[in-house]
Amino acid sequence: MNDADKRLLDDFQRDFPLVARPYAEIGKRLGMSEDDVIQAYANLADQKYVSRIGAVIAPNQVGASTLAAMSVPEDRLEEVAAFVSSFDEVNHNYEREHDINLWFVVAAGDVAQVGAVLGRIEAETAIAVMNLPIIEDYHLDLGFKLEWS
């Protein structure tokens, strides 16, 4: 990765220019043409360094979501995990190293729909679901300062 790529990744994780021609504005700051900036971002996306240029929405501003966790016996983990993953409302479903070993995020239109998904999972698996909705959010997402080696 060249220096221009690094700056394209590092310097524009926030405050992406809100002007008619943002890539020209970025080019002006980095000494590149608008076309080169667009092409460089396309390459970074192709190589999966960038997932997108976009908006990170504050939790529970659009729809509702929660973190949920279950303590699943080892011999049922695959089956229960597959059932949990089968819901469209579930994103992020991980095994974590703990007695409470299955962790997932449920996101839906409102709190009632989130609750309904948790209820169905609990009823179907006969395993209690721990519901851990955000009470307060302390992190101001300023992006991720990358350390280049």
Add this chain to the structure above:
Amino acid sequence: MMDVSNEDLKLVEAICGGVPLAARPYQVLGQRVGMDEEEVIHRLQGLIEGGVIRRFGVIVQHRRLGYTANGMSVWNVPDDKVRAVGEEMGRFPYVTLCYHRPRHLPNWPYNLFAMVHGAARGKVLEQVDEIAKVLKLGNVERDVLFSRRQFKQCGARYGCKGKVDNEPCTFD
């Protein structure tokens, strides 16, 4: 926090696949939702200032860049201190999420969650130790839960049409 209008929601939905890589990206977005370029820019500005859009910019794939370890650090902080501690914890550069969540006693005593990213497991643990030391949380019960298997990375995000694979989730 501001009220989100239906027009704003349409725009949030249109942008969830990303800002187009075109010379006039806001014009392209506007064409999808029936707004002109100026209105798109104005509404995005309002959503950012109103705190609905938390961050607007390049979303990098940490994993691809070598940040392969993430540990969910969890802390049992006295209720009257959780806000002050949480605000401090959220400022560490390697903490990417920091939330107050309910305890579930007796099995789950932890009420503060901070996701810590690093290049390796040892680095993550070092950083958690550093947080404890700097914030004087040596006596606070804590744990770090590493992920073992990933069953699903991200399904449809609410507001997004269709599935977006390999996408760091917006709500977690």
